[in-house]
Amino acid sequence: MGLSSGSVHKTEEEWRAILSPEQFRILRQKGTELRGTGEYDKVFQEGVYNCAGCGTPLYKSTTKFNSGCGWPAFYEGFPGAINRTPDPDGRRTEITCAACGGHLGHVFKGEGFSVPTDERHCVNSVSIKFVPAVATPSL
Ligand SMILES: [Zn+2]
Secondary structure (H helix, E strand, O other), rough: OOOOOOOOOOOOOHHHHOOOHHHHHHOOOOOOOOOOOOOOOOOOOEEEEEEOOOEEEEEEEEEEEEEOOOOOEOOOOOOOOOOEEEEEOOOEEEEEOOOOOEEEEEEOOOOOOOOOOOOOEEHHHHHHHEEEOOOHHHH
């Protein structure tokens, strides 16, 4: 409580009203979706991933990579869009939406993936919403 300093402030009740139960469980109660079940795990279309809670752009599709970990993986977010907080157990670093404080997942460093940052943002599909870059032309 009290750590989030973002621009989007809502009460628990307000979040419950606009989020699905699963979104609420993950974004607001720091839950985790089941491995390999996320809708964006294997999506590599061009576009932007916004926060599912407040709509703030968080990740570009060009920073998404196939980590094989069972959750969507990105090597970097938009500058300033994502906050990092060490978990209480000191083992992992939680990532949250800087605007609304919504829980996204965790960030891991030095795992050896061939990505520019050597970081893996392990993000719940439930926490993000994909917006394709170009509307598909109707054929
Ligand atoms: Zn947000």
